[in-house]
Each structure stands twice: as structure tokens, then as C-alpha cells.
Amino acid sequence: MPGVESPDAPAAQALRSTAVLPPPASSAFRAHVVAIVLALAAVALGVRFGTFAASGADAYGYVSQADLWLRGTLIVEEPLADQAEWRYANWTLAPFGYRPGDDRGTMVPTYSPGLPLVMAAFKAIGGADAVFYVVPLLGGLSVWLTFLLGSRLGGQEAGLIAAAALLVSPVFLFQLMWPMSDVPVSAWWLAAVVLAQSGTTIGAAAAGLAGALAILTRPNLVVLALPLLGFVIVSGPHRRTVRALACLAGLGAGPLAVALLNRHLYGSALASGYGTFSTIYASAYGAVNLVNYSTWLLQTQTPFILLGCAAPLLMRRDADGRPRGIAIACLLFAATVLASYLWYTPFDSWTYLRFLLPAFPLMLAASAAVLTRLLRDMPWRRPAAGGLVIALAVWGLWTGRLAFHVAEEESRYVAAGRFARELPGDAVILCNQHSGSLRYYSGRITMRFEWLDPDMYQPALDHMRSLGRPVYVVLDDWEREVFRARYSPVADLSWLDEPPLLLAARRVYFYALPPSAPPARRAALGYN
Numbered sequence: 001m002p003g004v005e006s007p008d009a010p011a012a013q014a015l016r017s018t019a020v021l022p023p024p025a026s027s028a029f030r031a032h033v034v035a036i037v038l039a040l041a042a043v044a045l046g047v048r049f050g051t052f053a054a055s056g057a058d059a060y061g062y063v064s065q066a067d068l069w070l071r072g073t074l075i076v077e078e079p080l081a082d083q084a085e086w087r088y089a090n091w092t093l094a095p096f097g098y099r100p101g102d103d104r105g106t107m108v109p110t111y112s113p114g115l116p117l118v119m120a121a122f123k124a125i126g127g128a129d130a131v132f133y134v135v136p137l138l139g140g141l142s143v144w145l146t147f148l149l150g151s152r153l154g155g156q157e158a159g160l161i162a163a164a165a166l167l168v169s170p171v172f173l174f175q176l177m178w179p180m181s182d183v184p185v186s187a188w189w190l191a192a193v194v195l196a197q198s199g200t201t202i203g204a205a206a207a208g209l210a211g212a213l214a215i216l217t218r219p220n221l222v223v224l225a226l227p228l229l230g231f232v233i234v235s236g237p238h239r240r241t242v243r244a245l246a247c248l249a250g251l252g253a254g255p256l257a258v259a260l261l262n263r264h265l266y267g268s269a270l271a272s273g274y275g276t277f278s279t280i281y282a283s284a285y286g287a288v289n290l291v292n293y294s295t296w297l298l299q300t301q302t303p304f305i306l307l308g309c310a311a312p313l314l315m316r317r318d319a320d321g322r323p324r325g326i327a328i329a330c331l332l333f334a335a336t337v338l339a340s341y342l343w344y345t346p347f348d349s350w351t352y353l354r355f356l357l358p359a360f361p362l363m364l365a366a367s368a369a370v371l372t373r374l375l376r377d378m379p380w381r382r383p384a385a386g387g388l389v390i391a392l393a394v395w396g397l398w399t400g401r402l403a404f405h406v407a408e409e410e411s412r413y414v415a416a417g418r419f420a421r422e423l424p425g426d427a428v429i430l431c432n433q434h435s436g437s438l439r440y441y442s443g444r445i446t447m448r449f450e451w452l453d454p455d456m457y458q459p460a461l462d463h464m465r466s467l468g469r470p471v472y473v474v475l476d477d478w479e480r481e482v483f484r485a486r487y488s489p490v491a492d493l494s495w496l497d498e499p500p501l502l503l504a505a506r507r508v509y510f511y512a513l514p515p516s517a518p519p520a521r522r523a524a525l526g527y528n
Helices: 009-018 026-048 060-070 077-083 114-126 128-154 156-167 170-176 182-196 202-219 217-235 242-250 252-265 283-299 303-314 325-342 350-374 383-399 401-420 437-442 454-466 479-487 519-524
Strands: 098-100 106-109 430-432 443-449 471-476 500-503 507-512
Touching: 009 303, 009 454, 026 128, 026 156, 026 170, 026 401, 060 114, 060 128, 060 437, 077 242, 106 252, 114 128, 114 202, 128 156, 128 325, 128 350, 156 170, 156 383, 170 182, 170 283, 170 350, 170 401, 170 500, 182 202, 182 350, 202 217, 202 242, 202 252, 202 500, 217 242, 217 252, 217 325, 217 443, 242 252, 252 500, 283 303, 283 325, 283 350, 283 383, 303 325, 303 350, 325 350, 325 507, 350 383, 350 500, 401 437, 401 471, 401 500, 401 507, 437 443, 454 471, 471 479
Parallel strands: 430 443, 430 471
Antiparallel strands: 098 106, 471 507, 500 507
């Protein structure tokens, strides 16, 4: 009867207060449409503002390795390294993203193969520029999967808040613009987490395969296999052992492929292109990284991202999604990501929060679930949630505004590469920052001066001249003084004060070195 409360009303109200009830069909449809729009926005931003350049170390390393996969070999012949006699000659002739191979006169990639393999597939289908669409597309997938994860934790409103928060995250935005592995490895781990919650053996096996691709993309995160199994276990009470074994079977392909490739390229299954464990990790780094990561996290993400830490206390078990178990697994996953980089070599910029990016979607999903639960009984919860999303968007877009200048900044590598194509075909270019991109766009051999000790400067140039190869120097504007300070005590660098042969993008200086130093100057420097 109207105005008369049913005897079951208190029980129903209690159930609503502890469970995530499915929304009406029309509301669910609208939520999915909005989530798709957010995902497409990520793709659009990555394509519009992202760099389409094989620049610097990372971008060149990944893009050029994709070409090697298409060629069918990862070992690159470098004949000049076989002939050169100066110290560290093999390192000098290896551009960014590569290191000398075990066989003299060869070099091999230093970066993990997961992203280059996907890039190679895209290039085989869509042509050269297709490699640059991989990261924007996987960024869109990350936003969509964050919506799904947030929906399972706190309903579709929480899913939308989490997806929007990821989209405007300064770290996510910045990495969305680069052909690097940060967004892809986050997308693959997130796909594994979502698939692991299917409660089916097929879903667990698929989660394992997604995790294997993530491990192939960034092998040091193999430890995330443990919290991934946690998601498999909490996804349902039935056939847990079977599902866990199915997940492990898929996961195992990742470490196995990495071990075989490491043995092929570096001589040992436990070696890597990044160097030994002791050169990358140290206990002394822990305190520095903890302070840096905590400070940067609050500065870029605001305290909102820490709300997720309360999720296990606020979530309750229900018959559908077991949000409490999922929340605990999310926090364990995020803690494992942090532990993987806590003792890693420290850096000095908030952009290196990119190492922790695989944890962001899970923490944001948990935080959004906590927020919607706290606002659940408030009449103004929707305006409050909307206001928070707007505030996060304003803060994130302002803090991460550097992301929208990446393409313009990196275009100088392409411009310099085009200039270099006008140089003689047998030219050798002494450079550093452009050591990979000049090879990629011009096909000219490069030498990295960071490996060329000052006392080896003149012998290296003399060797190239004895082969009849003209030598050029290409420097970013900031590298000119670095180069001068390094070699002015042992060489005549008066040509640095003269107008450059070419100036690319108003920042990249091309110099043609004189055939040889004047005799008097050579004698003064101690050369015969």
C-alpha cells in the first residue's frame, strides 16, 4: 500500500548499501557510450599531438627494432666497428637503443621486443607511419579497460570517473604522445587484470597471454604475475586451481621468450640490454625514489589517487563482483609495481612516474569506487562527482601541458634526418642525441661522442679520413657547449664558432670537419 513500508524493505535497503546493483539498461548504455567517447578521445589526442618521429633513444630504439623484426634478424652488421682500433670503438658506432653484439662488428637492440613486435605487425599492414598509431590505440584501450575495472569495483559511475581520471592524468597524457613502452605495458597488464576476473578458464588463459605480452614488453615487471593470480582467485569460488594453471600456462610464454631472446642477443638468459642487475638497482636508491615518487604522485595526480587505499575497508563481498577481493588485489598489484622501481636508478623529473603507470588504472578505479561509496547517500552526489572530475581535468591538463608540445619538439629529428640525406653517402656523422634518428632517416653512419674519450678523438677522425670518409658533426643547440668542453683541450674546435653548414629546425647544427688539423696545431696537441 502507498506509504506503508514492506517488511522486506530494511533488508533490501541493507543489500543496496553493501552491493553494487546493476543499473537500468538505458543508464548502462549511456555509460558505455560515454566510456567509448573517452577512449576515442585518448586515441585522438595521441594521434593529434603525439610525435611521429623516431627520435632520441627510446622512440628510435623501438621503431628501428620493428624494422629488424620485419627483416628477420636482430643482429646488425657494423663493418666499421670491425676495422676500428680506438678504445670503445664498438660502443662509439652503436647508436642510442643499441649495444655491441657478441660478435665483433655487430650490434644488437637494448630494448625489450614486446612493443617492436606490435609495431612490426602494424607496419606490415599499414606502412611506415602505422608504427606511431600503436601507442594511441593502446591508450584508448587503457581508458576503456579502466572503465570496466572501475565498474566492477563501484558501478558504472565509478568506472566513468576512473576512466576520465586516467585520460587527464599528466603522466598518462605525456606518455600517450611517445612511441615508447609505458602505455603499452600498462594496457597489456590492465587487459590481463580485467580478463582474469571473468571467472572462466578461457578468460584466465587469455589473461595469462596478455600478461605474457606485458612481460615481453617490460620483463622486469614479471613479478606482477603474482598479483595477477590474485585476480584469478578472487574472480569466483569454482575451479580456482584450473583457472590459475590456465593463467600460468599463458604467462609462461613471456619469460620463456625473453630468456631465449636474451641468450641469443646477450649470451645469457639472465642478461639484458640494460646491463647487469647491480648497475640498475641499489638499496641506496630506495629512500630517494620513495620521496620522489610520493611527491610527484601528489603533485600530478592530487590526493584523489590515494583514496583507493581505503577500498578494502569500505568494500563488501557481494554475489556478483566481489569488489572487496578485487580492491585488495588492486592494491597488491600497485604495491608490486612500486616495489619493482623503488630501488631503480633515480631520475629528476615527474615524467619518470611513467615507470609506475601500470598501477595508475587500478588505483584510480579503486579511488573512484571509494568516492562513489562515500557520496552514495548524498543528494548532491552527482554534481559533486562531476565537479571533482572537472577539477581533476583542469589540474591534469595544466600540469601535463608539456604533452601538447611533444610533436613540435621532436620534429627537429625528422628535419635533421632530411638534411643529412643531402650529405655524401659515405659520410660519418659524429653526434650523440641524433645518433639513432640520423641513421633512421638518412642511412648515414653515426658515431656517439659520449663513448669517444678525448684522447681518442683525433685517432678516430684520422681513421675515418684514412678510409676516405668525410666526417661531419651534428649537435643539438644544448650539445654544442658539451662538445666544446669535452674536446677543446685536445682539438682545434674553432669551426664551432663559424656559421654551421646547415641549421635544421633552428636548433640542430651541422658542421663539416676540416680534412685534418693544421700541422702546427697537431704538433701542439701531441699528434704526429
